[in-house]
Amino acid sequence: MREFYCYMQQRENEGTTLLRGGRLFQQYLVDAYTAVEEQRLKWLRNRQNELRLDLYNNVCDAVTRGDTKATSIGKRIILPASHTSSPRYMVQNYQDAMALCREFDNPDLFITFTSNPKWPEIEGMLSYLEGQRPPDRPDIVARMFKQKLDPLMNDIMKSHIFGTTEAGIYIIEFQKCGLPHVHMLIWLTHDCKCKSPLDIDDIISAEIPSQTHDPEAYKAVTEYMLHGPCGGKNTDAPCMVDRKCSKNFPKPYYAETTIDEDGYANYRRRNNGEKVSKGKNMLDNSFVVPYNRFLLLKYNAHINVEWCNRSRAIKYLFKYLNKGPDRATIVIQENLTPIENSSVEKVTEVDEIQNYLDCGYLSPCEAVWRMFSFDIHFSQPSVIKLSYHLPNQQAITVHDSENLPALLHRESIKETMFTQWFELNNRDQKARNLTYAKIPIHYVWNQDAKEWAPRKQRRCIGRIVYSNPASGERYYLRMLLNIVKGPRSFEDIRRVDGTLHPTFKDACFAYGLINDDKEWTEAISEATLWASGSQLHDLFVTILLFCNVSKPLNLWEKHWEALADDILRKKRKLYNYPELILSEAQAVLAAVTEKKGGLFFLYGPGGTGKTFVYNTILTKLRSEKMIVLAVASSGIASLLLPEGRTAHSRFVIPLELMENSTCGIKQKTHLADLMQQARLIIWDEAPMTQRFAFEALDKTLRDILAAKDEANRGRLFGGMPILLRGDFRQILPVIPKGKRQEVIQACIN
Template sequence: MPLQYPLLFLHGESGWSPDMHLRVAPSNKDTKLSINMYYSYLLHDRFNVYTLLLNGGRLFQQFVVDAYVCIEQSRLDYYRKNQNTFRNEFLQGIHDAIQQGDLEGQSIGKRMILPSSFVGGPRYMYKHYLDALAICRVHGNPQYFITFTCNVKWPEIQRYMSKYPSLRPEDRPDSIARVFQIKAKSLIAFLKTKRPFGEVAADLYTIEFQKRGLPHCHLLFWVTEACKIRSAAEVDNYISAEIPDPEREPDLYMVVSDLMIHGPCGLVRPDSPCMSDGSCSKKYVVPYNQTLSLHFMAHINVEYCGWSLLIKYLFKYISKGADRIRYKVHKAVNAPDDTQNAQPYIDEIQNFVDGRFICPHEASWRILNFPIHYRNPLVQVLSVHLENMQNVTFKDNDQLDNVLENSYAKQTTLTEWLRNNQIDATGRHLRYVDYLLQDKWDLSAKVWIQRASNKTPAIGRLIYVHPSSGERFFLRMLLNHQRGCQSFKSIKTVHGDPVQRTVLHVKSWAYLKTIKNGPMHSMRLQYGPLPPNCTHYSPICFCTVTYQIP
């Protein structure tokens, strides 16, 4: 980096190196200095110390982007280089491999791609979308949707930038990131303490970054039942779309006229569709809350979520990630017969990089390790697997016999829930997803322990299973209804009668009705491929019913 920016590093200072170590290492932590630590250190201003880097203007913006690109690329390289180090395979697959004579871990397993642990990746964003749906399952539809945009005219930013008269606020994205992170946390605290919309039951937000704009926060929150809006007239008590009286409310008028009016148009954008005869023909006001606008002096768009059909759209909107597009132009080649049926190679890491865009504000936010997602209450993901089909992690050189004998590796939230119901009857009235009301999951020991605090418990969410997974998909549906199960056999027991296949339970009449009345292509999308002899009105070929469904 110093060689790429000689104007910022006049003396040829050395950049980050893997050999760097911390002088005072934290307890129980590695002493190595990561690349993230190094660039985070450079972005901090020191008292009475002039730093040429922080005064670089637009060149500093480019430096921040390049610095975070190095950080993110090193993380992606780790996932790429370590895909084959750890193999992930079903426990039953290990038994099958031993019976076939395969004793080494490298002989079985599946390829690992960009996982959900990578912050900002597609799987990461989809995981948070499912977490939002889990909160919606418990608390119902959210009541309010807020978009909170950073304001460079905040006194905190103006006071700091007054020390650098030659710089503009956008030349210090690190300072903007710090202030907006404080403001976002302050907004959540304000909603919970001052209660401008009532008592908050749950909330979640996502930080997004525009290409040439300022960072903004998309916030969804739920209020308690007593504070919900009952009629259309009550909306005016919380949301307004009018220009205030400049004489009666001068402060609110200044905020609304400067930050909440439709734009840009006028002289700034004369070709805007709203322009007519040289002036704006709309002049509408973005919906706002008076209390929030006066307190935060920023663009805060407040919308009431009154249409339940848009709920999934809202959740997808706040977890969509950065705007990106990727396309590929290639020439069709007549492949030999033996390669026509070959599976295409999908590189999720490269696909992510090809559509990636990083602005200075996002780079500063991520270098400073500020979170891009927040939710309350927490969501605990619960595993779903068939008997002896849980995922286990092992290395290439591990002996498979040792993997099978390791009981700790085979423990999951599902197996321990069944074991707890065998020895403790206090939680047998709860479903699998509701078990967190009484116990909490200890990840280090892989056991359920009884809750000892009065804090809001986490919300359970069954891990997503695609309908084409077959038995595992229907087992997941059974777990949404069964209570107090003590074994996998009891999960498949309905009204005291064991069923032959998992597909026979959980509102089977709904699936039979869908098969009978719905189009066949819809069924293939929902439940996977159907038998070839299955006609439009023959649900019996899908499953054999052995008992009367209530």
């Protein structure tokens, strides 16, 4: 900036009007910072040919093969997360924010603070510059916004105007017109949380104050906190989309603050007759943006304060904070005629650095903000990213010219944040009582010394790097890190109750982390905290394609004992005597082992343990190498069953069912042979299916199983034990335009 002011002084001495020409000044700021940004990106691009990232054991393998040049290994780094405002930088901030959410639960307040170009300080400074307006001097606007933002955060985080705070984050954004604004999320301690609508009314208002009794607040609200006019009052407003306000103004009136079923607060907006003239329109409380009176009067700017503690859209808030600037990319290239008999396919390479330059918009105010090195992102407490790796698979960075054998003998090459955690546990008794994620709360990582030291000031929380379920042992290692405390080696992580297991996956089995596909449920549950819809779809498909797991045959006894313990410990709402659940499960197993057949129905609402019972039965019988067919009436329910299928798919049930329908299973086919070898059929969501489907299966099984024993022709379902499950209070069979009695008649009853 000193060079910049020297440049301005030189141009002024030359008789130019640079100081008076706002557009020239803005363009200079943008060009100046663009040059700085391009130099940083140029450095990263040039380093692409030198820096490579690879696993330590791959380097060892390369040395074993006789390779001595680093050019033979590794992968390129394109645009790292260390570059401010890069896509990876924003993703890292988002995941850090979600780590705070996991630690402190949902945030309490969502605040948006926008710069005010009419602040007296800005106008006073511009009074010394003839003909200058706030848009002409983004340096003044940016510096004044920073001087307002710091006291605002002090009021919230240190002065505790909303109560004692546990955490807070913010991200700076810049409007196309140049004005900066900040989005922040605030966590309050349990004692200071808003526990009722009256508590919300104490800190947030959405009404126009009385001009007589509170003229200062009336002036501030009417100047900064009114939305619109829009809707029917102004159909050409910028917020109008498809003839509706995208911000849902005007809001309905409420006599008192309420919280709807989705967790949103409907602030008190009484129709008390208070109105404000704005242009040709009169605006009332339905157009007021929620605000806090103290902050509004102190900072004289648009400060929107929203309560968000119970909102179901918390993940959206975090994504909104870290979405980054809007970007769009389009490539236009000549449609070349392909060369005949050519086997080479032209591939368009994605250049992240070039995309960042081409698609980014840099406003003058943002250029000033970056040149002054003001923070774009703020987090308190800070979040440290905890890396981990399998034995001898730590990531290292090497140069193309580096000699690999010498690299392996480099001092501290095997010392990483993860391995030094083992060393910390060896020497510190207190650390042995903590999991890996809790270590940063009490210890700080010294990158230069490569060691963990006791933390003396500033709170910090840890975030273990996410691992995809398809990554194999690394994924299971991460699961263990969430529960194992104080290991001193990789072997200690795999040791369970004194037994050293050969793999991390086996250790997860021993802990019960992946029995009954629990690991996939936890993987999806964890991903829902931060992943978008498309990312969740990709994860689900990855699990289906690459993460099939077979259960060990020696775990059914623990599962069976857990069933009995769970039933005796928890009083189920459905049964007066919880022991009935265990006895009914035993009756099903007896019908299978004694080959006496039977029809059973496991009935109960959600949460009463139906899934636990039939999963236990499945685990026991399949552990004894018995074939159990698990089917469901719907595709979604079938996905929740271990090796489940839909009933129509498994039994070839006709889509159009009639009283005399049968399944499409023919004698002496592979499917008929499967029916003969099966020992039990479990049918989930049975009340959803028409009774004709069960009657069709009954006829088919009588016919097929009669080939083994003619007596089966006269037995229900041919003597095959059938366990049905469901809840009649949920969806029943759908009868188009059917009456109540017709729906009841179609049910299995």
